[in-house]
Amino acid sequence: MNLDFSDDQKLLQEEAKKFLTKEDALKINRAVMDSDKTYDQDLWNKIVELGWTGIRIPEEYQGLGLSHLELCVIAEELGRQLAPVPFSSSVYLFTETLIEFGSEEQKQSILPKLVTGDVIGTLAIAETNSAPTINNISVELKDGKLSGTKIAVPDAEVATHAVVVAKNGDSVSLCVADLNSDDVDITVQRNIDESRGYYSVSFNDANAEIIGDEESGWSNLEKIMDHAAVLFSFEQIGGAQASLDMANTYAKERYAFGRPIGSFQSMKHKLADMYVALTLAKSNSFYGAWALSSNAAELPTAAATARVSATKAFQLCSQENIQTHGGNGFTWEYDCHMFYKRSKVLSLNLGSLPSWREKLIKSLEQANIKL
Amino acid sequence: MDFNDTPQEAEFRAKCRAWLDANAELKTKKTNSTKNMNVGNKSLLEAAAEWQKKKYDAGWAMIHWPKEFGGIGATPIERIIWAQEESKFNVPKGVYEIGLGMAGPVMMEYATDEQKERYLPPMAEGKEIWCQLFSEPSAGSDVAGLRSKAVQDGENWIVNGQKVWTSGAHFSDYGILVVRHDPGLEKHKGLTFFFVDMKSPGIEVKPIKQLTGGSSFNEVYFNDVVIPDSQRLGEIGDGWKVAITTLMNERLAVGDADGVDANEAFELAKKHDKDGEQLIDNNAVRESIADWYCEASGLKNTKLRTMSALSRGDTPGPEASITKIVSANKLQAIGNFGMDSSDMSGMLMDEESDFIKFQMAWMGAAGLRIAGGTDEILKNIIAERVLGLPQEARADKGLAFKDIPSGS
Numbered sequence: 001m002n003l004d005f006s007d008d009q010k011l012l013q014e015e016a017k018k019f020l021t022k023e024d025a026l027k028i029n030r031a032v033m034d035s036d037k038t039y040d041q042d043l044w045n046k047i048v049e050l051g052w053t054g055i056r057i058p059e060e061y062q063g064l065g066l067s068h069l070e071l072c073v074i075a076e077e078l079g080r081q082l083a084p085v086p087f088s089s090s091v092y093l094f095t096e097t098l099i100e101f102g103s104e105e106q107k108q109s110i111l112p113k114l115v116t117g118d119v120i121g122t123l124a125i126a127e128t129n130s131a132p133t134i135n136n137i138s139v140e141l142k143d144g145k146l147s148g149t150k151i152a153v154p155d156a157e158v159a160t161h162a163v164v165v166a167k168n169g170d171s172v173s174l175c176v177a178d179l180n181s182d183d184v185d186i187t188v189q190r191n192i193d194e195s196r197g198y199y200s201v202s203f204n205d206a207n208a209e210i211i212g213d214e215e216s217g218w219s220n221l222e223k224i225m226d227h228a229a230v231l232f233s234f235e236q237i238g239g240a241q242a243s244l245d246m247a248n249t250y251a252k253e254r255y256a257f258g259r260p261i262g263s264f265q266s267m268k269h270k271l272a273d274m275y276v277a278l279t280l281a282k283s284n285s286f287y288g289a290w291a292l293s294s295n296a297a298e299l300p301t302a303a304a305t306a307r308v309s310a311t312k313a314f315q316l317c318s319q320e321n322i323q324t325h326g327g328n329g330f331t332w333e334y335d336c337h338m339f340y341k342r343s344k345v346l347s348l349n350l351g352s353l354p355s356w357r358e359k360l361i362k363s364l365e366q367a368n369i370k371l
Numbered sequence: 372m373d374f375n376d377t378p379q380e381a382e383f384r385a386k387c388r389a390w391l392d393a394n395a396e397l398k399t400k401k402t403n404s405t406k407n408m409n410v411g412n413k414s415l416l417e418a419a420a421e422w423q424k425k426k427y428d429a430g431w432a433m434i435h436w437p438k439e440f441g442g443i444g445a446t447p448i449e450r451i452i453w454a455q456e457e458s459k460f461n462v463p464k465g466v467y468e469i470g471l472g473m474a475g476p477v478m479m480e481y482a483t484d485e486q487k488e489r490y491l492p493p494m495a496e497g498k499e500i501w502c503q504l505f506s507e508p509s510a511g512s513d514v515a516g517l518r519s520k521a522v523q524d525g526e527n528w529i530v531n532g533q534k535v536w537t538s539g540a541h542f543s544d545y546g547i548l549v550v551r552h553d554p555g556l557e558k559h560k561g562l563t564f565f566f567v568d569m570k571s572p573g574i575e576v577k578p579i580k581q582l583t584g585g586s587s588f589n590e591v592y593f594n595d596v597v598i599p600d601s602q603r604l605g606e607i608g609d610g611w612k613v614a615i616t617t618l619m620n621e622r623l624a625v626g627d628a629d630g631v632d633a634n635e636a637f638e639l640a641k642k643h644d645k646d647g648e649q650l651i652d653n654n655a656v657r658e659s660i661a662d663w664y665c666e667a668s669g670l671k672n673t674k675l676r677t678m679s680a681l682s683r684g685d686t687p688g689p690e691a692s693i694t695k696i697v698s699a700n701k702l703q704a705i706g707n708f709g710m711d712s713s714d715m716s717g718m719l720m721d722e723e724s725d726f727i728k729f730q731m732a733w734m735g736a737a738g739l740r741i742a743g744g745t746d747e748i749l750k751n752i753i754a755e756r757v758l759g760l761p762q763e764a765r766a767d768k769g770l771a772f773k774d775i776p777s778g779s
Contacts, residue, residue, distance in 0.1 A: 001380070001448075001682045002373050003675040069372065248758050263761040265747070268754030275753055276693045280669030283690070287672045290372040309665045354654075357661035361651075364637060364664065 003286050005073060013073035017080070019050065025081035029195045029338055032084040038188070038197025039158055044085040045117070053091055054115035056099060061111035068227075068293040072234045072285075079235030080242045082342055084195045086120055086155035092231040093154075094121025097163045097174065097224050101212030106176070110161070122159040122179075124150035124201055125221070131355055132165070134172055134218045139203065141166040141175055141210070146203035154349065156186050156199035164208060165221055173217035175208040183207070193341040225350055226303035230288035233310035236346055237285050240278045240310070243317035243339045247271060247324040254326075267324065274317045281306070281313035301367060304360035311347045311356070318343040374675070376452075377682065383449050387431075387456040394425060395460040416542055419466035423497025433471060433495040436479070440491040448681040465587075469538050470494055470501030473617040474547045478566070481604035481613055490545070490566075502543035502569070504534040504591055505614065509777065511536075512748045514549075514618075515559050515611055516767075516775070519593060521550040523600070528552075528565065530596045536742075540576045540589040543569045547617065548598075549610045554773040561772050562610030565598050572596070583734045618744075628698040628739045630732040633663040636705050639729070643712045650712055659708060666701050670694055689757040696749050699739040706733025 005013070028040045047053065055070050057063020064070075071091070078087055095114050098107060098121075113119035125132050127139060127150055139148030146166060153162065156179060164177050179186065183206035191198045212220045248271060251262030261267050288306030291299040318339040322329035329336040347353055376384055426432040427441055435450045436442025445453070471494065478490055493499040510517040519532025530550055540546065546567050553561040567574075573596040578586040605613040637660050640651040650656050673690050680687040709729025710717035720730055740746050754760045767775040 001376065001675060001678045003672060004372070004679045004683075244758075248760070251760060259764055260761050262754075263763055265751065265763055268758075268760050268763075269747070269750045271758055271760065272750035272753040275757060276696060279673060279690050279693050280666060280697065283672035283676055284665060284669050286372070286676060287668065290374075293372060304661075305665050305668045308661060309669055312662075312665075354658065357658045358654075360661045360664060361657045365651075 003283075003290065005069060005289075009069055009073050012070055013077060016052075016074050016077040019046075020077055020081040020083060025078075025083040026335060026338070029082040029084045030335070033194040033338065038084075038195070039086055039155065040084050043083060044087075044158075047083075047085055047087060048117035051115070052087070053095070053117060056091070056095065057111050057115055058099075061107060062115045063111065068230070069289055071231060072289045072292075075231050075234035076238040079238030079342075079346075082195065082239065082242075082338055086122070086158050088228075088232065088235065089122040089155040089159060090114065090120045092228045093123035093224065094159075094161065094163055096227045097123065097211065097220075100223065100227075101174065101220050103211070106209070106211060110176075119161055120155070120159045121161045121163065122153055122155050123224070124153045124156070124162045124164045126150065126152045131351060137165055137167045137172050139164065139166050141168045141173055141208055144207060144209070145205040146175065146177055146208040147205055149200055149202040151189065151200045152191075152198050153201045154199075155197055156201050157188065157197055162201065163211065164203070165217060166208070168210075168214055168217070171215040171217060172221075173210050173214045174212050174220055175210045177203065177206055177208040181206050191345070193345040195338065195342070196345055222300075226299050227292060228350055229303040229307040229356070230285065230292045232346055232350060233281070233285040233288055233306040236310035236314040236343070237278065237282050239339055239342055239346070240274075240281065240314040240317040243314070243321040243336075243343075244271065244274045244278055246336065246339075247274065247317070247321040250325055261324075270320055270324065274313075274320055277309075277313040277316045281309035284309040297367070300363040301360065304356050304363055307350070307356045308353065308360060311353050314339075314343040315347055380448060380452060380682065384452050384456060387453050390429060390431060391456055391460050394429075395422075395462050398459060398461045415463055416466060419463040420497050422462050423467055423495075427496040432497070433475070436475075436491070436495065440479075440487065441495040446681075446684075448678065451678055451681065466500065466539065466542075467497060469503055470499075470543070470545075473503050474501035474545070474566070477547055477564075477604060477613060477617050480616060481564070482566075483601075486601075499544040500539060500542055502537050502540045502546045503617065504537055504540075504546045504548040504567070505617075506536040507533060508535050509779070512745055514614070515562065516777075517549060517551060517562070518554075519548075519550045520554075521552045521563060521565070521598070523552070524597075526600050528563075528598045528600060528603075530565075530567075530593045530598055532593050534591040534593070535579070535588075537576075537589045537591050538587055540569065540591050541578060545569055546591075547604070549614050551772065552607060552610075555771050556608070557769065558767055558772050558775065559611040560608055562614070563607050564604045564610040564613040565602050566604060567596065567598050567602065571598070582737065583731070628695065628702040628736065630702050630735065631705050631709065631728050632701070633660055633667045633705070635728070636660050636663060636708055639709055639712050645714075656708075659704075663701055663705060666697055670697055689753075692749070692753050692757060695739070695743065696746050699736050700746070702732050702739065703736035706730065706736055709733070 023043055025043065028043055032040055051064055052074055054063035055066045056068065059065040098110055110119055128136065130136065139146065139150055146164060150164065159179055162177050162179055164175050166173055166175055183204045185202040187200045189198045189200055251267050251271060252260050254261050285306045288302045291302035322336045322340055325334055325336050328334050423432060430443050433442045434445035434453055437444055475494060478487060494501060505514055507517045507519060519530060519534065521528045521530045546569050548565045548567050549562055551561050552563040573594040575592040577590045579588045579590060580586050640656050640660065641649060643650040677687040677691050706729045710733065720727055755762060
């Protein structure tokens, strides 16, 4: 029985934590929020230098050839300190797609550049205000050319490439497009989290290359979403833990009615509820990490379970952290809002909480899985 | 990461399994229910005694105890493996857990060598049943506020007062007991701990009828009961310290709420329909079941994390402290949902129907949210012991017990 990370993985996590603390990632995140930037180039360069972008990339493509588990511990630390970098887009979404479905040629030409940071990737799915489905994708791939507009594409400005979900005749395909092409227009979209960048991306007969089986685009996308759900769940538990820690520190330091507010039962119970939600989420994320790293048949269920729990935990912890801070929590000056906003963005980026609850029930119906 | 036993664990599991296979029957869907002990249910008592003796004779009764008291000095992970395997078999439950789980550790830590030799083996063998006498009518969550009085009289103590919520008192041979020896001292300082022969003159046991209609708890009255000083556990005034040992064990023992879970809710929702629409196709139902599934899965994986730490020989983190809060509340919600699924007839009880398990869950959960620490107390414990928040300001601090406001 070993539902835990190895000593080496814990060491890697500790190093990641130290690095991000030394760089003061949270402060960098605040600086990004206060500027018109949507990421921090210097922090990103250092992360690339550390080799994190190549964690899962096999050594034959100049990566580190490590497992999803190493990626999970890094994700938790990035989430804890809200590092404003395009890591999740490029690594959880784009690189995962390349590794899972790329042809040998595509892997050889792109994976080494992801390691060096010469290529930064993202994934373009949404087009309308409704949840994307296999039936409502209208960005079209025809004769190797893409046309149409995607919205809410993360990190599209810094990204050099995107995997695009496109209609292709009667089916849906995944394809890779060069975002630096003159046939691609990228416009920033205002979003609730000033430290993250979301963009509309218009393809005007832009060149694109199919990745993976051209008729299995939608099911391949679902597989990548399962991978990403587990990886993002670690960012979410990292953020939830940071929110709980902030609330805990404040509840001990802040006095009202002549005593620390953390001595009031109403505050204790609030913080205990946060701890309960976080513990459930963490345990489910560990299970998701196991399913992902061992490519288990249970992955769709495990990923949805991790996603639902981690989304609930981060939203609860970040929202109640503001509440614990009272009026201070509502100011720009305190860090609480950064976690609140990130928690909402992370609860939507792969699809909403109701969508993932639905995915979970569907997976139970299909697999007839019992606890 | 993996869910496999180490080779040693696998070997131990196989040993457990081989003995269980030879001595008990595997649970089937029909027998897969936990019987509660009921007053007067002699057959369960007899069956439990027989099973306990069988385990004791083969060395399986209290495997984590040292050899001289009937154990095999098993490691914590071996103890869990044994419990996992035993739980797959249709064997009687609910008679010995309190004595072995709570009185056992206290006797092990505080009794004299002669007392351990005298009392621990029969406890493990099931010859003598033990109960725990802590709560009182005016001392529940605030158990240190108990009022039962002990007055020293030479080599003896004379005890008067009333205990309540004592599981199994009516069939117990001995009990562990906290009483107040000096109401002039502060609340926690005036307590002393004893064990008592339940057949002592002056002890009267009255069953409590619960909201389920059953009676697994009792009131226990003490009327000039004589307890020899040799049966004191710990120093005079150390009662709270000793009691904490058992309360910690109780928190571990009252763990997962048994009963219907997300799976049963899911199966039920597939059975029922409304005008041809299956309940499982209703969005609100799907969302509720998804959330219960996530909670159930979270608890299961939390337990696996604890086991992983034990398997490595490490001390587990505090994560298991969430178990009872989450599982008892989930049980209440699922029981509620089950009855709602039958709409206007959801209140009708039928002993023969499988459906009754939702009704029993709903009733039982109301008690589980209180037993062994209320939701509120458990949240205080998480806040204070896990998160390190300061204690609530208290109106009884520094006061002699007799001067503490009691509302009466």
